[in-house]
Amino acid sequence: MNIRRIFPSSHYALLSLFYLIGTEVWFALSRWPVLLFFIIVAVLIIGIILIRSEEGSDFHPTQAILPTLAAFGFTAFAIYLPQTFFLHIYFIICSIIFFAILKYGAKQAWPTWNLTISLVVLFACTASVIGWRFYLYTSVGYIVAILFPVISLTAFQSLVRYTRSIQETALLSLALGLVLTETVWILQFLPMNFIVQSGLIVSLYYASMQIIASTYERRLTRRFMIELAIAGAVGIAFLLATAHWS
Numbered sequence: 001m002n003i004r005r006i007f008p009s010s011h012y013a014l015l016s017l018f019y020l021i022g023t024e025v026w027f028a029l030s031r032w033p034v035l036l037f038f039i040i041v042a043v044l045i046i047g048i049i050l051i052r053s054e055e056g057s058d059f060h061p062t063q064a065i066l067p068t069l070a071a072f073g074f075t076a077f078a079i080y081l082p083q084t085f086f087l088h089i090y091f092i093i094c095s096i097i098f099f100a101i102l103k104y105g106a107k108q109a110w111p112t113w114n115l116t117i118s119l120v121v122l123f124a125c126t127a128s129v130i131g132w133r134f135y136l137y138t139s140v141g142y143i144v145a146i147l148f149p150v151i152s153l154t155a156f157q158s159l160v161r162y163t164r165s166i167q168e169t170a171l172l173s174l175a176l177g178l179v180l181t182e183t184v185w186i187l188q189f190l191p192m193n194f195i196v197q198s199g200l201i202v203s204l205y206y207a208s209m210q211i212i213a214s215t216y217e218r219r220l221t222r223r224f225m226i227e228l229a230i231a232g233a234v235g236i237a238f239l240l241a242t243a244h245w246s
Contacts, residue, residue, distance in 0.1 A: 011050045012102040019043050020095035023075055027087060043071045047102065065157040066114070066121060069150060070094075070101050073124030080131055111161045115209060118158055119202055125150045127198035130184065134194050143188070144181050151205070152177030158209060162216040176208055200236060207232050 022039040029035055048064045074094040081087050097120060104113040129146050132138040156173035163169040180201055187197045207228055 012099050015043070015047055015050055015102060016095045016099035018046065019071065019098050020091055023078065023091045023094070024088070026075070027078070027083070027091070040071050040075060044068050047071075050102070060160075062157040062160050065153050066118065067098070067101050069125055069154060070098055070117075070121045073121055073126075073128055074098070076128035077124045077131075079128070080135075111158070111213075114158055114161070115206075115213075118154055119206055122151070122154050122205060123198050123202045125154075126184075126201050127194055130194040130197050133188065140185060140188050144185055147184055148177050148181040151180050151201075155205070155209070159212065162213055172212060176205070176212075179208075180204060203232060203235055 022043060026035050026039055044064070044067070047067045074097070078087060078090060081090055097117065100113070101117050101121070104117075126147060129143055129150070133140065133143055152173045155176045156169055159172050160166070160169045163172065183204060184197065184201060187200065210228055211225075
């Protein structure tokens with residue numbers, strides 16, 4: 001019997017298990033940071049091949065963006081976590097999310113899954129990169145240069161489900177990436193922790209994506225804008241009130 005009839009997502013599960021094992025090995029061999037790069041590259045190559053195998057002729061290159069960013073963001077964010085038993089739980093949770101990305105989030109037919117998981121991935125990537133400035137004193141220029149393609153690609157793979165052409169998707173995603181990257185640059189001059197900054201960027205990203213998606217779906221109304229503004233203001237106020245300022 002074909003194994004896909006027994007477990008259609010077996011290759012996704014195996015890839016997620018491989019990611020979990022890879023991160024555990026990287027944690028055990030923390031003195032070899034170069035190993036992180038090879039783990040990510042291996043995960044990406046295998047992931048792209050397996051996604052192509054699953055999707056067949058329906059495979060689109062944009063479906064490889066979110067798994068790529070997830071592997072980078074989840075692994076890089078582990079640097080800021082305490083090296084206790086909690087770190088193993090974190091790796092398990094990341095592997096489960098990675099499985100959900102491959103099975104649902106990366107596919108064209110699941111826009112809600114994609115947007116929800118994209119927020120988690122974007123937060124992990126943004127926090128990891130901005131955190132370098134706090135711990136490694138990285139230049140603002142490097143931070144901006146890395147986050148611009150990360151934000152733009154995250155928006156691109158989500159917006160491609162709504163737009164009429166690749167050119168239109170690229171224009172919107174680049175514009176959103178530029179605005180949010182400029183916001184990141186401004187936040188560097190404020191005494192805010194990198195977690196708070198990342199939370200603000202993700203909140204603005206979510207609001208922007210909701211507005212763009214609603215415009216294409218022709219459900220953008222004044223009431224929707226007011227509700228979104230209120231929800232965003234409450235979320236940002238809660239984030240700022242409960243955050244630890246540096």
